[in-house]
Amino acid sequence: MNFRALAGQTLLRIIAKAAVSLLFVGLAAVVSREGIALAIMIIFTGVTGPTIRLDTMKMDGIYDRIIVSPTSKSRFFLGFAGHWVIAVHLPLIPAIAVVLILKGPVTIIFIILGTVLAVALGTLAGVVSRGLSEAHLAALLTSGLLIPLSLIRTPVAGFIPYTNISAPSFEPAALIAAAILPAIAIVVLALAVSRS
Amino acid sequence: MSATVEVHGLCYRHPGGRGIAHISFEAGAGEVVCIFGWNGAGKTTLLKVLSTLVSPQAGSYCVDGCDVTQNRESVRRKIFPVFDTNAHFGHLTGRENARFFLSLYGVSQPDPLDQIAASFELDLDQQVDEYSLGMKRKLLLTESFAVNRKVLIFDEPTLGLDTGMRSVFFERILEAAKAGSCVIIGTNRIEDATSADRILLLNKGTLCPAASIEALVAGMIKISITLEDRELVEYIPSIDELPQLIKKILNFGIPRRIEIGENGAGESVHWTEEAEDKLRCAPQFLQGMIRSLVERYALDHGYCRITPDVVDEVKGRFEKR
Numbered sequence: 001m002n003f004r005a006l007a008g009q010t011l012l013r014i015i016a017k018a019a020v021s022l023l024f025v026g027l028a029a030v031v032s033r034e035g036i037a038l039a040i041m042i043i044f045t046g047v048t049g050p051t052i053r054l055d056t057m058k059m060d061g062i063y064d065r066i067i068v069s070p071t072s073k074s075r076f077f078l079g080f081a082g083h084w085v086i087a088v089h090l091p092l093i094p095a096i097a098v099v100l101i102l103k104g105p106v107t108i109i110f111i112i113l114g115t116v117l118a119v120a121l122g123t124l125a126g127v128v129s130r131g132l133s134e135a136h137l138a139a140l141l142t143s144g145l146l147i148p149l150s151l152i153r154t155p156v157a158g159f160i161p162y163t164n165i166s167a168p169s170f171e172p173a174a175l176i177a178a179a180i181l182p183a184i185a186i187v188v189l190a191l192a193v194s195r196s
Numbered sequence: 197m198s199a200t201v202e203v204h205g206l207c208y209r210h211p212g213g214r215g216i217a218h219i220s221f222e223a224g225a226g227e228v229v230c231i232f233g234w235n236g237a238g239k240t241t242l243l244k245v246l247s248t249l250v251s252p253q254a255g256s257y258c259v260d261g262c263d264v265t266q267n268r269e270s271v272r273r274k275i276f277p278v279f280d281t282n283a284h285f286g287h288l289t290g291r292e293n294a295r296f297f298l299s300l301y302g303v304s305q306p307d308p309l310d311q312i313a314a315s316f317e318l319d320l321d322q323q324v325d326e327y328s329l330g331m332k333r334k335l336l337l338t339e340s341f342a343v344n345r346k347v348l349i350f351d352e353p354t355l356g357l358d359t360g361m362r363s364v365f366f367e368r369i370l371e372a373a374k375a376g377s378c379v380i381i382g383t384n385r386i387e388d389a390t391s392a393d394r395i396l397l398l399n400k401g402t403l404c405p406a407a408s409i410e411a412l413v414a415g416m417i418k419i420s421i422t423l424e425d426r427e428l429v430e431y432i433p434s435i436d437e438l439p440q441l442i443k444k445i446l447n448f449g450i451p452r453r454i455e456i457g458e459n460g461a462g463e464s465v466h467w468t469e470e471a472e473d474k475l476r477c478a479p480q481f482l483q484g485m486i487r488s489l490v491e492r493y494a495l496d497h498g499y500c501r502i503t504p505d506v507v508d509e510v511k512g513r514f515e516k517r
Binding site: 061066 | 292300
């Protein structure tokens with residue numbers, strides 16, 4: 001699959017995003033909030049990126065061409081989400097490096113899990129939405145829910161990987177708990193698109 | 197001839213009530229079938245069902261023995277649909293787009309791609325955002341001929357193509373049919389229907405008995421236009437649409453000769469060299485309008501040799517307005 005086709009990233013965009021994200025995380029690091037700043041950026045770019053991309057593909061008629069092709073839809077959309085996980089991470093590499101230095105290398109697991117969750121939900125939102133306004137609404141709802149759920153210390157927070165980006169836990173139970181939601185999101189996405 | 201496509205009692209209604217009802221027909225391998233219908237007749241809805249984009253609400257649709265309601269994926273492995281939108285990634289080149297879409301059909305090394313693109317005079321290494329409407333259409337058609345499928349489905353395939361490219365497309369269609377593919381073309385252009393083995397007339401969502409070209413052109417006005425390097429044939433339902441058509445034709449070049457007549461026979465308009473020269477002297481922005489009015493004048497007078505006097509007369513009338 002073509003990375004440029006599905007994720008639509010150019011070198012210039014990646015460099016610009018890298019600079020902006022590094023600035024935000026750097027500013028947040030001054031007040032020891034670099035983990036939260038990175039988590040918010042992952043949620044927003046991870047959810048809205050694939051949602052809007054799929055919606056523009058629908059408007060251009062590309063989505064219909066993919067649906068009527070004999071390719072496995074589950075494999076295709078999981079591949080699409082995989083491309084977007086890379087596309088979200090690429091510009092964040094300098095910001096991620098800052099967080100890893102300050103919070104420890106284990107944080108990378110939660111960053112990856114958090115990106116997988118955001119992208120899977122974003123792809124799902126893009127598949128089910130019919131039109132740009134619905135796509136925006138779905139992306140806003142998803143990301144708007146994930147942020148307070150990660151920040152507010154409820155029992156749910158333990159299952160959301162973003163919580164662990166700001167306060168990483170090295171215990172295996174925390175790692176497993178953080179992996180449950182991304183795994184469920186991937187399965188739901190695969191099932192939802194398999195009958196397209 | 198064994199039926200490759202079997203459609204029985206197919207129905208699909210949009211929430212607003214429009215759609216198709218009780219559509220039944222069969223098409224065999226090597227056959228070119230045209231589904232002809234005017235705007236809003238239900239062509240695109242029918243072709244969406246045949247392309248498996250939407251599921252029929254009633255009836256059955258089989259391709260090569262596979263029922264779409266039982267096994268949609270098997271049907272998808274046997275068809276290649278071309279919709280009326282030129283769906284491509286604008287930021288990629290034609291070649292990158294073709295590779296992406298053909299990979300969805302399991303074609304990794306499309307050997308004949310360059311050859312097909314060359315026949316359509318298409319530069320595959322140009323970015324699609326820089327393509328014109330016709331070039332985007334050519335890319336879509338190139339992709340369709342690079343995949344060997346039992347059924348090729350085209351919705352308005354010649355949209356944006358000029359006459360020369362239309363003939364290349366129909367040559368390719370005939371080649372594909374000769375190789376055993378069943379070709380289904382949805383169109384509202386009579387010129388496109390003339391190449392089909394069979395024409396099915398779609399009217400208000402229902403299929404009428406097999407139509408003939410003669411039946412389709414009854415009451416239509418045939419316009420044959422000779423340009424410097426090509427011949428155009430267009431059909432219009434009313435003479436009132438002639439000025440619009442002439443304006444469109446002027447984009448391709450200055451007509452040398454225009455024949456107008458019901459069912460292909462009738463009056464003729466001939467431009468003399470002097471009249472052409474005279475017209476070229478007129479301001480650029482007036483030329484198109486004057487030419488349209490000249491054509492109307494010629495129609496009013498039956499056969500007409502367009503001489504400088506005629507141009508002057510029409511120009512005078514135009515200026516009075």
